Amino acid sequence: MSEYEHTCMIRGDGGRAIRTILDRICNKWTLLIVATLDQGSLRFTDLHQQTPGISQRMLTLTLRNLERDGLVSRTVHAEVPPRVEYALTSTGKSLIAPALALAGWAIEHVSDIEASREAYQTRH
């Protein structure tokens, strides 16, 4: 089987499956949060501190979406002050591998891409 026949996985149903996950991970913070939680369970404030630049609002929204999709578990401990632990589910952990594949590609080609952008800039 030739290489391009595999790409039916992407085009498959008009891209519905790949869209579902892209809509989840392609926002500004999701992959960063998932990668951070790969260390293990963390509290809201820990995540906030380990994610430079994120607002409380966006951290909350990102975690809610991940919880809703079953990629992150949210555990509330009945204590005062409250303690909430976030952790990757098994589904969430399984996302790490393909995410790393993409990150590897990004690191390998980011300089080429940026060079191409500058060259394009000067041509137009």
Added chain:
Amino acid sequence: MSEYEHTCMIRGDGGRAIRTILDRICNKWTLLIVATLDQGSLRFTDLHQQTPGISQRMLTLTLRNLERDGLVSRTVHAEVPPRVEYALTSTGKSLIAPALALAGWAIEHVSDIEASREAYQTRH
């Protein structure tokens, strides 16, 4: 080396490298166009017909961005009527592999994610 230490590839520079590529592929059409071009060189109209639902405007914008980033080449043939061929560059082709990894994950887990969404819905 434990698994989670690899995730520095994602968190690395605060996520700049991964952001560069996510900003490119995470829009609605880019991955679909790249997967379609994996068949080989195609004209504007061919791409338009093989990508159900896309508008001329979005096809143009998507192709311009891919060309700008050096993932797609654009060849204008001096004929009447005009003929323009789009093809993946070697950099563009190298994106197929990690994209397939992500698509595979998406296909494998899309039903779990949708089930989790419905369960979350009924809980809230």
Added chain:
DNA sequence: CAGCATCCGGAGCGATACTG
């Protein structure tokens, strides 16, 4: 054939202030 110009609605995201 292969596009560009224009208008417009909605979503993403940041800043800020408030709370059980």
Added chain:
DNA sequence: CAGTATCGCTCCGGATGCTG
């Protein structure tokens, strides 16, 4: 500590119409 509420900006993307 772990959020919620509100405001406002920007950009994506769809619809439509025009052109070398």
